[in-house]
Structures are given as C-alpha cells and as structure tokens.
Amino acid sequence: MSATIDSRQNQIIEEFEMFPDWMEKYEHIIELGKELNLIDESKKIDDNLIKGCQSRVWLSAEMSPEGNVVFEADSDAIITKGLVALMIRVLSDATPKEIAESNLHFLEEIGLNAHLSPTRSNGLLSMVKQMKMYGLAFSVR
Amino acid sequence: MKRNAAYDLNALRREFPILDREVYGHPLVYLDSAASAQKPRVVxxxxxxxxxxxxxxxxxxxxxxxxxxxxxxxxxxxxxxxxxxxxxxxxxxxxxxxxxxxxxxxxxxxxxxxxxxxxxxxxxxxxxxxxxxxxxxxxxxxxxxxxxxxxxxxxxxxxxxxxxxxxxxxxxxxxxxxxxxxxxxxxxxxxxxxxxxxxxxxxxxxxxxxxxxxxxxxxxxxxxxxxxxxxxxxxxxxxxxxxxxxxxxxxxxxxxxxxxxxxxxxxxxxxxxxxxxxxxxxxxxxxxxxxxxxxxxxxxVGLDKIAEHEEALIKYASERLSEIEGMRLIGTSKDKASVVSFLVDGTHPSDIGTILDQLGVAVRTGHHCTEPIMNKLGIPGTVRASFAAYSTFEEVDALVAGVERAVKMLR
Incomplete structure (x- = not known):
C-alpha cells in the first residue's frame, strides 16, 4: 500500500479526533466543502458528472508533468463537497498505481462510513470508483 | 395552530412498535410515511x-x-x-x-x-x-x-x-x-x-x-x-x-x-x-x-378523523416552516394532502436531510421519483416531510428546530 496515501489518511483521522461530537464533525466537513476550490466551469460538463440520486458531483483528472494524477471536483451539496474535498486530499497528486491500489479506510475511522454505503445515493461511492478507474487508466498508458 | 386529534393520539402511537425506536440517541421522528407508512401491531x-x-x-x-x-x-x-x-x-x-x-x-x-x-x-x-x-x-x-x-x-x-x-x-x-x-x-x-x-x-x-x-x-x-x-x-x-x-x-x-x-x-x-x-x-x-x-x-380509527388530523399537521408545518428565513414551500395548491415539500435558499436538500438524520428526524430528500416536476420548477429536489395518523405536532416542532439548526450550519 502507498505510504503517501496512507499517511494522508492518518493525518485526516488525527484531524477528526478533535471533533468527537457529530455536529462539530459535520461543521468541519462543511468548512472543508466551502474551502474546496471550485472546479473550472469548463470542466463542469456532463462527461465529468457523476450522477448520484441526490447530489451531483463533477470530477476531472489530469496528469501532472511529474507523473501524478491531479483531481478536481465539485458538488452542488456542501456536505458531499466536503467529503469530496477529503477524497481529493487523500488521492490527488499521487501516482496512478498508488491510486488504483489504494485502500481507503479513513472514512470508517472517522465514523462517516455510512456516506460510502451503496444505499447512500450521494454519488460518493461512484466517485471513489471513478477515481480508481482514472488511476488504472493512467497507469496502463 | 396545534389542535388535538379526534382520537387518542398517544394510545394510537403505542400501537406502532417502531415508533419507540431511537436514532443516534434521539427519539425517532418519522416524517417519511409517504414513502412507506409504519405498521400497527395488528397488521x-x-x-x-x-x-x-x-x-x-x-x-x-x-x-x-x-x-x-x-x-x-x-x-x-x-x-x-x-x-x-x-x-x-x-x-x-x-x-x-x-x-x-x-x-x-x-x-x-x-x-x-x-x-x-x-x-x-x-x-x-x-x-x-x-x-x-x-x-x-x-x-x-x-x-x-x-x-x-x-x-x-x-x-x-x-x-x-x-x-x-x-x-x-x-x-x-x-x-x-x-x-x-x-x-x-x-x-x-x-x-x-x-x-x-x-x-x-x-x-x-x-x-x-x-x-x-x-x-x-x-x-x-x-x-x-x-x-x-x-x-x-x-x-x-x-x-x-x-x-x-x-x-x-x-x-x-x-x-x-x-x-x-x-x-x-x-x-x-x-x-x-x-x-x-x-x-x-x-x-x-x-x-x-x-x-x-x-x-x-x-x-x-376512521379515515375522516385521520384526514382531519393530517390536514391540521400540514397547515401547522407550513406555517412553522415559513418562519424560517429563505424558506420556499414547493407545492402550495389549495387542496393538499400527505406531504410538505420545501427548499431553503442557499442549502441543498440532501445536506438538510443528512443533518436532520443526525437529529433522529427521518425525511426524504431528492426528486421523489418525479424528475419531470423538478425539471419544470428548475430545482434539484426538495426536502419532503410527510404525515400519517400517528404524526404529532411535537414532531413538526422537532422538524422545524432541526431545519433551523441545519440551515445555521450550512449557510
């Protein structure tokens, strides 16, 4: 497993230890959502749209000159956007191989795993799958 | 205005075992009966x-x-x-x-x-x-x-x-x-x-x-x-x-x-x-x-009595929700039953639903399997609270308090 991705996850787990109360936890996620740089409008196209049942998520990926995958994303729902920001912090700017082989455990450890359940139709699970697909696609190029 | 149901609401609620449940440490406030109503013990x-x-x-x-x-x-x-x-x-x-x-x-x-x-x-x-x-x-x-x-x-x-x-x-x-x-x-x-x-x-x-x-x-x-x-x-x-x-x-x-x-x-x-x-x-x-x-x-129980109680709940919920700044009730036709749908300016329905869930309040958010309505009204979806014979005015109060709290967090 990638050391980069793992240490990023540990950092988030540590960060969330400061918020034992659900309300503070969600307030923090909402803050992260507000801070996430908006995706360039030109990338908010249907091709980049991951349609969940409830909120919409846009995701685009590019290769950096250093050979890392750089993700950009946005959502029309702020809690989803905050969760998307966490995903980007963990997976963006890593090598395709690291992304494809990543094992995401941080959501479970910070007590937000329900958001990744297939019954939660917020598009987050589809987004994680899509990010790994990008990793896979770029790694075979 | 709160108005007593024409039947013993507390006794009626006791016939529904699921209404005793707690969610995240809060008593369940089930406002999703339009998706599926709960069952009384006799059923x-x-x-x-x-x-x-x-x-x-x-x-x-x-x-x-x-x-x-x-x-x-x-x-x-x-x-x-x-x-x-x-x-x-x-x-x-x-x-x-x-x-x-x-x-x-x-x-x-x-x-x-x-x-x-x-x-x-x-x-x-x-x-x-x-x-x-x-x-x-x-x-x-x-x-x-x-x-x-x-x-x-x-x-x-x-x-x-x-x-x-x-x-x-x-x-x-x-x-x-x-x-x-x-x-x-x-x-x-x-x-x-x-x-x-x-x-x-x-x-x-x-x-x-x-x-x-x-x-x-x-x-x-x-x-x-x-x-x-x-x-x-x-x-x-x-x-x-x-x-x-x-x-x-x-x-x-x-x-x-x-x-x-x-x-x-x-x-x-x-x-x-x-x-x-x-x-x-x-x-x-x-x-x-x-x-x-x-x-x-x-x-x-009597469908007339149930309808009368639900009508009072819809009216009360519409009035109380309207006190929230930026509230937009979606669907305000004269003759209404069952549901109150709404949006709050500057918030997404799914975010409100997520926060309400943490407070034990079950509502439905999204397009409710009616995408053509959403397209026509140009909205991403709504938050929908729906009522049944067992719903109470106190549950409406819990909904309103929950929405107020959610809006404060989200804006």
Whole structure:
C-alpha cells in the first residue's frame, strides 16, 4: 500500500479526533466543502458528472508533468463537497498505481462510513470508483 | 395552530412498535410515511398469525388449510371491494403494488388498445411509475404522449388539461394525490371531462388511499391503482381496481397457474375469468392478509378523523416552516394532502436531510421519483416531510428546530 496515501489518511483521522461530537464533525466537513476550490466551469460538463440520486458531483483528472494524477471536483451539496474535498486530499497528486491500489479506510475511522454505503445515493461511492478507474487508466498508458 | 386529534393520539402511537425506536440517541421522528407508512401491531400480528397457523396455497386445494387460506384471502378482496365502493369483487385484482398495477394496465389494456396515431395524456405530477410504463409502450407502439402541465402552485393547469383533452386521448393517467407536492387532484371532475372525449381514465391512488375515503364509483374512473405499504399494510402487495367490462375484454398479462381455464398442447389454451385471469402464480398471501388487517385498522380509527388530523399537521408545518428565513414551500395548491415539500435558499436538500438524520428526524430528500416536476420548477429536489395518523405536532416542532439548526450550519 502507498505510504503517501496512507499517511494522508492518518493525518485526516488525527484531524477528526478533535471533533468527537457529530455536529462539530459535520461543521468541519462543511468548512472543508466551502474551502474546496471550485472546479473550472469548463470542466463542469456532463462527461465529468457523476450522477448520484441526490447530489451531483463533477470530477476531472489530469496528469501532472511529474507523473501524478491531479483531481478536481465539485458538488452542488456542501456536505458531499466536503467529503469530496477529503477524497481529493487523500488521492490527488499521487501516482496512478498508488491510486488504483489504494485502500481507503479513513472514512470508517472517522465514523462517516455510512456516506460510502451503496444505499447512500450521494454519488460518493461512484466517485471513489471513478477515481480508481482514472488511476488504472493512467497507469496502463 | 396545534389542535388535538379526534382520537387518542398517544394510545394510537403505542400501537406502532417502531415508533419507540431511537436514532443516534434521539427519539425517532418519522416524517417519511409517504414513502412507506409504519405498521400497527395488528397488521404485523395478522401476518405472523397467518404464517404460523393458516398458511397453505390458496384455491384448488381440498384440505382444510387450503380452504381456510382461500377464505381469508378472498375475504380481503371483499373487504377491499367495500372499502373503495367497487360494484363487484371481481373488479379487484391483487398485485405487488401500484407500480405493478399500472404495468398491468399498460401490458394488457394498453398493448391491446393503443396504437400509432393514438394519444395518451399524463400529468406533469405523475410518479415515474405512471410515466415510464407508458413511455416503454409508446416506443413499441408509436403512440404520442401529451403532458398536462402544472401551475406555479403545483395544481394542474386547466388550460393544459383542456388542450390535452382536445386531442382526444385514448387514455388519461392522473395521480389522485401528488407524492411530491401533495396536490389533491379533482379526479371526479377530470374523469368526467376525459370520458366526454372518450378517454379511459387511470387514477394512481398510491398517495390517496391512506388519507382519503376512496369511492371509485363516485370518481367514475376505469382503473384505480394503490399499494398496501402506503396504507399501514405490508409491502409487496397492492391492488388494481378495473371496471368489470374492461377487465373482461382485456387479454391476460402474466401467464402461469391460476390464470388459466384449460391448458393444452393440442388445442388452444383458455383463460380464467377476472380477477383470476390477472393473478398468475402464488400471490403474496400473508401480504394480502396483512392488508386486510390494515383496512380494519384504518376503519377502526376512521379515515375522516385521520384526514382531519393530517390536514391540521400540514397547515401547522407550513406555517412553522415559513418562519424560517429563505424558506420556499414547493407545492402550495389549495387542496393538499400527505406531504410538505420545501427548499431553503442557499442549502441543498440532501445536506438538510443528512443533518436532520443526525437529529433522529427521518425525511426524504431528492426528486421523489418525479424528475419531470423538478425539471419544470428548475430545482434539484426538495426536502419532503410527510404525515400519517400517528404524526404529532411535537414532531413538526422537532422538524422545524432541526431545519433551523441545519440551515445555521450550512449557510
């Protein structure tokens, strides 16, 4: 497993230890959502749209000159956007191989795993799958 | 204004075991009855009792259990006939729910009667399950679908209705109560207007049956579809009412046991009479028994009293929610039932729903399987609170407090 991705996850787990109360936890996620740089409008196209049942998520990926995958994303729902920001912090700017082989455990450890359940139709699970697909696609190029 | 229900609300709530539950340490505030109502103990017990002591396959059996199971099953058909004031018990077909009922009409009456050049009128308010079966069939048969539009308040646009009727549709499909906006459509008048131009009328009653006394002969419609689980009964069971003369002419839909008269490889297979012609295979027996218990339960409380209480809740919820800054109630037609849908400026419905869930308040968020309404109103979805006989004013207060808290966090 990638050391980069793992240490990023540990950092988030540590960060969330400061918020034992659900309300503070969600307030923090909402803050992260507000801070996430908006995706360039030109990338908010249907091709980049991951349609969940409830909120919409846009995701685009590019290769950096250093050979890392750089993700950009946005959502029309702020809690989803905050969760998307966490995903980007963990997976963006890593090598395709690291992304494809990543094992995401941080959501479970910070007590937000329900958001990744297939019954939660917020598009987050589809987004994680899509990010790994990008990793896979770029790694075979 | 808070107003006491015409029945002992606390005692009634005690009949629903699930209402004792807690979610994230908060007492459950269940405001999602339009998606599925909770069941009183008598319904749960009736199903259990049936499975434990009476179960056997119905019809054709000579032994005691088969006879008792058949009597119980057919007894519910009679009960339902009376409940919706159908003329004959043969006009009630048990299905797996409203969706199944509508697909049955599309698959038999629709397939036999709709052709290229014909017009089917649907309202913008319809649930996907009263849109998609017609779209699938239209693709195959080549008929046109014309949409009856809605006004800003969510009521049906009279001019659009007239325009649709002027095209002499062969079929008009209308929901009795909108699951998203709560609009109550005047289905009696609409049916009469549609009949004048020769249209057959299908009413989707899924959201109406738990809230209103249904009289299919007064409405005059040709088909009426509903689900058990919206009316305090089990899921996986529902019914289709169809006028006898139409059911008799309609070809069978699903083939299988029970729906046949004789089956032969040498001669033509012949079919049973309605309703059996449309009940292929072993039905959801305990579900039908549970539905019977639900009907008894509803009648023991009184639909009028339930409707009166829910109306007061809707009014109170609308008033209290409107106190929140940036509140937009979606669906404000004069005659409303069952639901209050809303949006708050600067927030997304799914975010509000997520925070409410943390507070133990169960609402539905999203497009509620009515994307055409959302497209028309240009909104991503709504937060929908829906009420039932067991809902309380205190639960409305909890909803309002929860929304206020969510809005504060989200903005």
């Amino acid at each position: 749960i017990e009736a199903q259990r009792e049936y499975e434990a002591h009476f179960h056997s396959n119905i019809h054709r059996g000579v032994h005691t259990l088969a006879t008792q199971a058949t009597e119980a099953y057919e007894g519910v058909r009679s009960k339902l006939t009376e409940h919706i004031n159908a003329a004959r018990r043969e006009e009630i077909i048990f299905t797996s729910g409203t969706t199944d009922s509508i697909n049955l009409v599309a698959g038999t009456w629709g397939r036999a009667n709709l052709n290229s050049g014909d017009v089917v009128a649907l309202t913008r308010l319809e649930h996907h399950s009263n849109i998609v079966p017609w779209q699938i069939l239209a693709k195959e048969k080549g008929f046109d679908i014309v949409v009856i539009e809605i006004d800003e308040d969510g009521s049906l646009c009279e001019e659009s209705l007239k325009a649709a009727l002027s095209r002499s549709p062969k079929l008009l499909c209308v929901s009795h109560v909108s699951n998203t906006l709560g609009t109550v459509n005047d289905v009696t008048r609409i049916t009469a207007q549609a009949h004048e131009v020769g249209a057959v009328v299908l009413v989707d009653g899924a959201q109406a049956v738990p809230h209103k006394k249904i009289d299919v002969r007064d409405i005059g419609c040709d088909f009426y579809a509903a689900s058990g689980h919206k009316m305090y009964g089990p899921s996986g069971v529902g019914f289709l009412y169809g006028k006898a003369e139409l059911l008799e002419e309609m070809p069978p839909w699903k083939g299988g046991g029970e729906m046949i008269q004789t089956v032969s490889f040498e001669e033509e297979t012949t079919f049973n009479v309605p309703p059996y012609k449309f009940e292929a295979g072993t039905p959801h027996l305990s579900g039908v028994i549970g539905l019977g218990a639900a009907l008894d339960w509803i009648n023991s």
